[in-house]
Amino acid sequence: MAGVVVVGSQWGDEGKGKVTDYLAQQADLVVRYSGGNNAGHTIKFNGQKFALRLIPSGIFTTGEVVLGNGMVINPKALLEEMKYLNDAGIKTDKMHISDRAHVTLPYHIEIDELEEEMRGAASIGTTKKGIGPTYVDKYDRIGIRVGEFINEPLFKKRLEETLAFKKKQYPGLQCTAEEIFEEYKEYAKVIKPMVCDTGIFLDEAFQAKKKILFEGAQGTMLDIDYGTYPYVTSSNPGANGVPSGASIGPLYLTDVVGVIKAYTTRVGSGAFPTEIEGELGDYIRNAGNEFGTVTKRPRRIGWFDAVVVNQSRRMASLTGCSLMLLDVLSGLDTIKICTAYMLDGKEIHGLPSTIEELERVEPVYVELPGWKEDITNVTSFEELPVNAQNYIKKIEELIHCPVIMFSVGPDRTQTIVLKEVF
Template sequence: MAGVVVVGSQWGDEGKGKVTDYLAQQADLVVRYSGGNNAGHTIVYDGKKFALRLIPSGIFTTGEVVMGNGMVINPKALLEEIKYLNDAGINTDKIHISDRAQVLLPYHIEIDAMEEALRGDAAIGTTGRGIGPCYVDKYDRVGIRMGDFINEERFNKKLHQVISFKKKLYPDLKADADQIFEEYKEYAKVIKPYVCDTGEFLDEAFEANKKVLFEGAQGTMLDIDYGTYPYVTSSNPGANGVSSGASIGPLYLDDVVGIVKAYTTRVGAGAFPTELDGDLAHQIREAGHEYGTVTKRPRRVGWFDAVVVNQSRRMSSLTGISLMLLDVLTGIPTLKLCYAYKLDGKEIHSLPACVEDLERVEPLYIELPGWSEDISNVTSFEELPVNAQNYIDKISELVHCPIDMFSVGPDRKQTIVLRNVFEDKK
């Protein structure tokens, strides 16, 4: 039995897709346990680049993938993604969708846009895909789950009930229950064969000693409970969300790999204590191609923040770190690592709960000499320049976690594995 979780341990965009793709080649099945089509990853398979939003990346390797009950699934978006894969010759027959996953419908997207507009200057900056309103319905106990969706009679009844209820709360809501039903009942017929009790399916997989990879979405600093609230997502993207989002117990998990960049990036609004600007920020951004995959917006960049990664370590019980994009820092004479914050004259080692306090912290740094040598072709830790080795070792020391792998470029062969989590025991 082997259960391994891959989680982004900063604000997202850490390179989870690459590590997940690497580990998925050794797994028997890959599970996604949270989020919806607000989170995506890019996978290079057979020389082609694929952008997925809902379906786990294991579809390219094991073919056996699970979409857990912690997800919110837009049926139309799911079928578009299945067609996108089928058109490229990828078999999608081995998708297993939880009968307890929430179904995201057009009125969620409409409500998302209405609420963002009402917030005005206090808008959160959602993706506009209805994720938050769908999770709200889950906890308000008016959501429609996959098990309901694939039963035409129950879907019709519950859909009319919830839209009638929503229109009392949102008088300007334009959603038409009959119109949605007629369109989405056809989607349900196509999706029905994929739906099952995935908790039981996973239990059987572990009983059969299969290797299971759990694929996180987004980054743990976007966690609804422990992230930089309110600039967060609507779920628990860290390993803390696996048990509830995949219907398995925590003892099934053997390893949790935290994916972090050798520096820090963030997209959108919110506090960012180690943020850089000017020429150095531009240098790192260009070297790391730090632009949004879809929007092309420049990402905010900053020094490595051990306070952030330690927060992720605690909440996800990280057993190891995958340090990405080390090569981006080549040529910077002096590198800084944030080891703590100062708030109101006191040194602290965790993120304040209130974003207003996080905006006031002063990052405390240690400085290390950088390296100028090209490291893009190294194949081992020992081949790195001494200063690059020292940088990795210091990060491991600051975050109280060993380094399982590090990358020196975008290609799969540029990922150097120090410990194979599926084979090498802790």
């Protein structure tokens, strides 16, 4: 029995798709446990690139995937993604959807757009996919869950009640219950055969000694509790979200792999202590193709931040890290790593709880010599230039966690594994 979790350990976009794709080849099934179609993974399969938003990466290997109860699922987006895969010859007939996951509907998207507009200069920078408003309804106990969605009379009743309530809160809402029902009841018919109690399904899989991979979306710095609040997502994307988001206990989890970039990126607003601006930031952005999978927004670039990754290690109980995009740093004379922050004259090694304080911290750096060699064809740690080896060793020392795999390019074959987890 093995339950391995893959989590982004910075602000998302670390390359989780590639790591989960690699590990999914050894797993019997792959589970997603949080978030919605606001997050994306890019997977290369049979020489073709695929951008996934809701469906776990395991769809390309065993095909056996689970969309857990901690997710918020836009049925229209899910069916579009299934068609996208089916048209490319990828089957989606082994998908299991939790009856307890919440459903994102058109009024959630409208509310997301309205709220961002109302915030003005204080906007959070959401993807406007309706994710936050869906989670709000979940905790306000007026959300519609998949089990209700696939029950046509119940869906109609719940939709009419909920939308009437939401229109009292947001008089500007344009959508109607009748329009939504007529469109979405057809989506429910397609989804219905895939719906089950995924908690029981996963428990039975574990009892049968199957290998299960849990695929996180986004990154731990976007965690609603531990991230850079309020510039965060609306769920727990780290390993701390697995038990509640997949309906299984923490003792099922044997390893947690944190995916980290050799530098740091984030999208949208919010404090970013190690941010690199100007020509160097542009160089790394273009070399790493740092543009959003879903939104195409240019990502902000920063030096590797050990304070951030240490916070992720603590909250996710990382047992190992996968260091991605090491090749992007090739050619730099020197490379910086942030080891601590200075706040009001005091050195600190954790993120302040308030965004106001985080915006005032000054990074403390250690500077290492870079390497000029092309490393995209190396197949082992020993083949790396000495300076690249030293860079990895320094990161391990600072984050108190071993690097168990590293990446020197986008292809599956450009991932060097130092220790297997399955």
